[in-house]
Amino acid sequence: MSNQLRYDGQVVVITGAGGGLGRAYARFFGQRGASVVVNDLGGSFKGEGQNTNAADVVVKEIVAAGGKAIANYDSVENGDKIIEAAVKAFGTVHVVINNAGILRDVSFKNITDSDWDLINNVHIYGAYKVTKAAWPYFRKQKFGRIINTSSAAGLYGNFGQTNYSAAKLALVGFTETLAKEGQKYNILANAIAPLAASRMTETIMPPEILERLNPDYIVPLVAYLTHQSSTETYGVYELGAGFYSKIRWERGSGHLFKADDSFTPSAILKEWNNVVNTRNPEYPNGPANFIEIAERSKTLPSNAQ
Numbered sequence: 001m002s003n004q005l006r007y008d009g010q011v012v013v014i015t016g017a018g019g020g021l022g023r024a025y026a027r028f029f030g031q032r033g034a035s036v037v038v039n040d041l042g043g044s045f046k047g048e049g050q051n052t053n054a055a056d057v058v059v060k061e062i063v064a065a066g067g068k069a070i071a072n073y074d075s076v077e078n079g080d081k082i083i084e085a086a087v088k089a090f091g092t093v094h095v096v097i098n099n100a101g102i103l104r105d106v107s108f109k110n111i112t113d114s115d116w117d118l119i120n121n122v123h124i125y126g127a128y129k130v131t132k133a134a135w136p137y138f139r140k141q142k143f144g145r146i147i148n149t150s151s152a153a154g155l156y157g158n159f160g161q162t163n164y165s166a167a168k169l170a171l172v173g174f175t176e177t178l179a180k181e182g183q184k185y186n187i188l189a190n191a192i193a194p195l196a197a198s199r200m201t202e203t204i205m206p207p208e209i210l211e212r213l214n215p216d217y218i219v220p221l222v223a224y225l226t227h228q229s230s231t232e233t234y235g236v237y238e239l240g241a242g243f244y245s246k247i248r249w250e251r252g253s254g255h256l257f258k259a260d261d262s263f264t265p266s267a268i269l270k271e272w273n274n275v276v277n278t279r280n281p282e283y284p285n286g287p288a289n290f291i292e293i294a295e296r297s298k299t300l301p302s303n304a305q
């Protein structure tokens with residue numbers, strides 16, 4: 001028990017914590033000494049309606065097990081109210097887990113502006129609003145931990161999910177910039193692309209697979225990344241059913257053309273295999289060094305055919 005990660009004195013805000021993954025996180029942090037804000041709007045997985053019951057049930061579970069928790073029923077689109085509730089009840093906020101989410105799956109041919117906007121509002125604008133409100137507390141106390149919830153659909157694309165994929169990959173960019181801006185204040189930001197049994201996945205997978213996708217299997221990574229001892233930031237992790245892995249960007253070694261009159265489509269065509277080659281890749285956390293590249297491209301032999 002002595003090497004158990006603990007969160008005593010930590011205030012942990014979890015959005016969408018009335019069910020699925022959020023509930024698993026909330027119960028864990030409640031058991032490990034944290035003060036937990038269980039936020040949930042309580043609507044359907046398509047984002048219809050609202051209900052206080054979802055958050056209330058999880059708060060009851062945490063309190064019954066001897067933990068500290070309050071419920072909050074605001075939409076993440078009003079993220080400032082969620083952080084306000086945390087500060088009112090517990091004085092500050094240390095950890096934000098942007099987990100709330102909905103689906104509006106529809107083919108791109110049939111998607112409407114409202115399908116697009118709703119998904120973007122909940123996933124991107126919601127994560128922005130909650131994090132923006134927590135940020136001044138994080139900076140002032142020189143401590144903050146952020147988990148943003150991406151998805152394999154965002155990393156790789158998925159049929160019927162242009163809206164969801166766009167929003168979920170946006171959260172990776174959001175995470176990467178938060179990690180860069182937050183580093184000197186000990187604000188660490190990571191993104192996860194989980195796979196777990198929940199009402200979002202229960203209709204698309206067979207029961208024997210769902211059994212192996214317990215949301216509790218996602219908790220240890222989130223717990224580790226948000227712990228006071230962690231220094232991990234800027235990460236994107238794909239995980240589920242006990243498999244944990246890190247995803248990163250890859251830049252192929254490419255081909256450098258002389259940027260003069262010889263830099264034509266046919267010159268590119270000739271070197272295409274080199275342009276797209278992924279031999280000797282780099283794993284960058286920033287753009288290519290175009291200043292140095294521009295200097296080098298001046299001195300190359302011409303590409304003229």
Ligand code: NAD
Nearest residue numbers: 016019020021041042043075076099100101151195196198
């Ligand atoms: P879930 O539906 O059980 O949980 C999402 C929760 O968010 C719900 O309780 C819902 O009421 C709440 N919520 C929705 N809109 C809200 C809003 N505007 N404000 C506050 N709360 C709101 O589904 P889940 O599978 O536990 O999903 C959790 C997160 O993980 C989501 O962001 C989802 O996109 C992401 N995700 C899940 C999987 C998976 O395999 N389950 C895969 C990839 C990504």
